[in-house]
Amino acid sequence: TVRLRGDGRAGAWARFADDTVTVPPRTRAEVPLALTVPPAATPGDASGELVATGRGAEVRVPVRVRIGGPTLAALTVEDVEIAGGAIRYALVNRGNALLRPRLAVRVEGVFGTLLDRPERPLPLELAPGRRVERTEPWPDAPALDAVTVRLRVAAEGGARDEAEASETYVPVAPAAGGGLLLGGLAALASRAYRK
Incomplete structure (x- = not known):
């Protein structure tokens, strides 16, 4: 049955x-x-x-x-964030037509481009009103840099959007060690000044 x-x-x-x-x-x-x-x-x-x-x-x-009737292709990329070795974002179909999104990723650092992935189709179809959380791998994220991630999405019907996020990478152990060293030197200098 x-x-x-x-x-x-x-x-x-x-x-x-x-x-x-x-x-x-x-x-x-x-x-x-x-x-x-x-x-x-x-x-x-x-x-x-x-x-x-x-x-x-x-x-x-x-x-x-x-x-039948007028269709609207509208796509947004939202909530872009950098987390560890990944870039997280959400795609939202704000129109009334089924979309097959394409994505381009670019990451700029202080000394130039760190990542440049040309536009490519994503393995999904986005129904009207649907929101999808996605993750883009970035295993080569820097240990020390200030970066801006820019995502560009496009789909048939002229739908396109762009969003970005920024992050500053500072290695914790060396920064903490440097802070302790500077603090120690300041304490020694203060003690020497008092004598």
Whole structure:
């Protein structure tokens, strides 16, 4: 016995001829379905899934529907931060069209460019309204430098955005040792001055 249902915006519009189907072993079943788009649906792309569940297994089939009317491709890159050997950021589809983003990464330090990755497609499709947290590896982050990371994203339909973050790298042990040394020298100088 297999249970059928829709999931997500477009999946919720699906109505199966029968929500529960019994399929004998080594056979298959065809189940008619109707997909009814509500009259007040916003133009653009809608996505969802058709879900079949049975015997402890679940199969999901993606459904994409393009609703007629004006479409808007709008993409933002947000919350850029540098953490250890990685650059973290979020991509948000603020339009009503499905987007396949491309990303370029550039990192500038005090003495020039530290990282320059040309624009390349990301392995994802961003549905309207969807936000995705991403991480870009950066294993060669400097030990001592002040850097600015600049991310540029683009997608079909003219969607593009840019965001940046800055970070200062100072090695903790040498900085602490230098601070202690300077403090000790100041104490000695103060003692010598008093005598």
